[in-house]
Amino acid sequence: MAHTVLQKGKIIARVRRIKGQMEGIERALETGAACGEVLRQLASARGAMNGLTAELMEDHLQEHVVHAKSEQERQSGGQEMVDVIRTYLK
Template sequence: MTHVAAEKQKLLNRLKRLRGQIDALERAVEADVECARVLQQATACRGALEGFIVEVIEDHIREHMVDPALPSADPRAQAAEELVAILRSYLR
């Protein structure tokens, strides 16, 4: 994953938050917290993981699929940005 080196700390921070959410979810299950609260926490964990996935895919698209030297008006650059926008709306 060398293509995400510049974003490495941001991704690591996301994973640390996700780990904290999963730990909280585990504690909730162990403590027999009501189902609705457990499901709410599980949904938050899923959202955090999907956010992480979107970031990695977005970095991959921008690093490997589009030449960074292309002007933003180039159709390929525009198509890549449209794809990123679709991913963000679908996975978040």
């Protein structure tokens, strides 16, 4: 996804925040935090992952389908998206 290079810093920052959330969940489990707190942290991390995934999917569709330079690129970009969606929904 060459177009992600333009947003590389922003994307990496989001990934690092998610990593921090996961480390917080690990600490909560290690210290025996209340189930409700762990579940809230998991829901928050899941929301962050879903948000990042949706943004990257949108970027991919814009770059490789909507604004594709050729019909072949459009077909390829669309098929990649279908494959990703199938994996995502498993």
